[in-house]
Amino acid sequence: MSDFKKKYGEWALIAGASEGLGAEFAAHLASRGMNLLLLARRQKLLENLTTTLEERYGVETRWLVIDLADADLVEKVSTAVSGLEIGMLVYNAAYIPIGDFMDRPLDVQQRVFDVNARGPLLLAHTLLGPMCERGRGAILLMSSMAGMRGMPRLAVYSATKAFNSILVEGLWYELKDKGIDILACCAGAVRTPTYMRSFGREVSGMMDATNVAGQALDALSNGPQLIPGRLNRLSAFFYRFLSRKRAIRMIAKATWGKKG
Numbered sequence: 032m033s034d035f036k037k038k039y040g041e042w043a044l045i046a047g048a049s050e051g052l053g054a055e056f057a058a059h060l061a062s063r064g065m066n067l068l069l070l071a072r073r074q075k076l077l078e079n080l081t082t083t084l085e086e087r088y089g090v091e092t093r094w095l096v097i098d099l100a101d102a103d104l105v106e107k108v109s110t111a112v113s114g115l116e117i118g119m120l121v122y123n124a125a126y127i128p129i130g131d132f133m134d135r136p137l138d139v140q141q142r143v144f145d146v147n148a149r150g151p152l153l154l155a156h157t158l159l160g161p162m163c164e165r166g167r168g169a170i171l172l173m174s175s176m177a178g179m180r181g182m183p184r185l186a187v188y189s190a191t192k193a194f195n196s197i198l199v200e201g202l203w204y205e206l207k208d209k210g211i212d213i214l215a216c217c218a219g220a221v222r223t224p225t226y227m228r229s230f231g232r233e234v235s236g237m238m239d240a241t242n243v244a245g246q247a248l249d250a251l252s253n254g255p256q257l258i259p260g261r262l263n264r265l266s267a268f269f270y271r272f273l274s275r276k277r278a279i280r281m282i283a284k285a286t287w288g289k290k291g
């Protein structure tokens with residue numbers, strides 16, 4: 032297993048770390064020796080997770096209760112990271128309200144944008160400066176296969192995921208000679224508490240969160256994009272041969288079972 036601490040730096044900041052994929056990223060990174068600064072809204076979950084990881088892996092951990100849509104996100108995170116060498120940012124959190132665009136009030140749609148797009152933009156910009164000065168670091172943004180084309184009933188969510196994937200592509204080129212690895216992880220369905228709360232059912236081809244987190248970390252130096260899982264890669268390949276209209280219709284029908 033690679034020595035992440037040596038390659039990237041002492042600390043990893045995980046935005047959206049209290050459960051699911053975020054907690055799995057934390058466990059994988061702790062097992063690779065990185066100290067952790069874990070961000071989310073639910074304090075109890077963060078406390079329990081940090082205690083478990085400290086005991087199991089002997090790493091240092093800190094947590095910060097924060098809403099990633101907060102207007103003063105940069106100020107709060109800058110204060111929390113002061114004095115720490117943050118060598119890795121994993122931006123995992125997302126807000127995923129399901130429904131037609133006009134059935135949701137504007138503030139809900141704005142919040143999707145804030146958590147899923149503004150948050151990664153602000154944290155990447157804030158943490159990349161010191162990483163570039165040190166000449167080492169890594170950024171992993173959780174994107175989604177839903178960002179490969181517009182997704183009805185998840186239109187703003189899918190647009191924010193496209194934002195993450197495309198942002199990473201540009202940055203990957205800019206950063207490739209600066210010692211910084213950057214990756215967008217475009218996952219298909221992943222078994223997480225958030226997914227089960229949102230969709231209420233398993234789907235075929237669903238992956239375990241620990242598997243997705245492990246594959247994404249293994250692929251960090253092979254950016255700009257990873258689609259975890261062979262089936263997902265096959266499906267992404269297949270959809271490339273369809274017109275965008277046809278692909279949108281097929282995915283909508285497979286997901287929501289109507290308006291084919």
Ligand SMILES: NC(=O)c1ccc[n+]([C@@H]2O[C@H](COP(=O)([O-])OP(=O)(O)OC[C@H]3O[C@@H](n4cnc5c(N)ncnc54)[C@H](OP(=O)(O)O)[C@@H]3O)[C@@H](O)[C@H]2O)c1
Binds near residue numbers: 049100176
């Ligand atoms: N699950 C899937 O099938 C799937 C598929 C493709 C891509 N993805 C992507 O993978 C990532 C994570 O997956 P997931 O959504 O299933 O969730 P998850 O990893 O199970 O949990 C999301 C984490 O983000 C935190 N979070 C959410 N909103 C937050 C906010 N406003 N401020 C601070 N923390 C916040 C949650 O903690 P608190 O509630 O404690 O704040 C939680 O720890 C997302 O970016 C998603 O788009 C997931």
